[in-house]
Ligand SMILES: Nc1ncnc2c1ncn2[C@@H]1O[C@H](COP(=O)(O)OP(=O)(O)O)[C@@H](O)[C@H]1O
């Protein structure tokens with residue numbers, strides 16, 4: 001076969017090769033109703049101006065955690081403007097500035113400049129905006145174990161969950177997603193007192209479910 005023949009060869013095992021893209025969202029997404037309901041129950045108070053609750057989402061790789069949270073966030077945003085949902089991949093965004101830049105981007109439509117703007121200004125703009133518009137903030141920290149390597153986790157959890165002390169009325173919650181089930185996470189005391197998560201478990205799929 002010549003090079004062009006290889007490039008143009010149209011026989012394939014795949015019905016839809018895009019199904020292997022990292023950001024692919026399956027149309028048919030089954031067997032995760034219980035977990036998505038638990039996520040919805042955590043977020044629901046925020047839909048009516050209340051306090052959303054924190055969760056820790058646990059499951060081996062490829063058990064559908066990322067897909068589930070993305071779908072739930074989509075549904076929340078379809079139904080209300082009162083809750084800002086931000087999905088953050090902690091493998092890509094490992095610093096406090098990087099993470100809050102993603103939140104800023106979601107709220108203001110662009111990332112803040114990387115130089116010259118102190119973290120405190122970005123943080124202040126985010127929290128003031130939430131306060132002024134009476135909106136809650138729910139963030140998903142996917143693969144959150146990456147934040148523990150750099151000690152960023154304590155800071156980010158603290159900044160998020162104790163925001164109400166400086167900005168009264170601001171309501172925030174964290175969905176922390178973990179694929180590494182052996183991973184033992186430990187927070188400082190001042191985070192432990194505000195991060196009291198419910199656990200949402202994603203079990204492995206059975207053979208018939210996979211089929
Ligand atoms: N119940 C499901 N139905 C269809 N596709 C699924 C289901 N669960 C997972 N997938 C697919 O499997 C891949 C891995 O899922 P993902 O949500 O990234 O898992 P995790 O975040 O737990 O590693 C994705 O391509 C996703 O679309």
Ligand SMILES: [Mg+2]
Nearest residue numbers: 065066067142
């Ligand atoms: Mg994932």
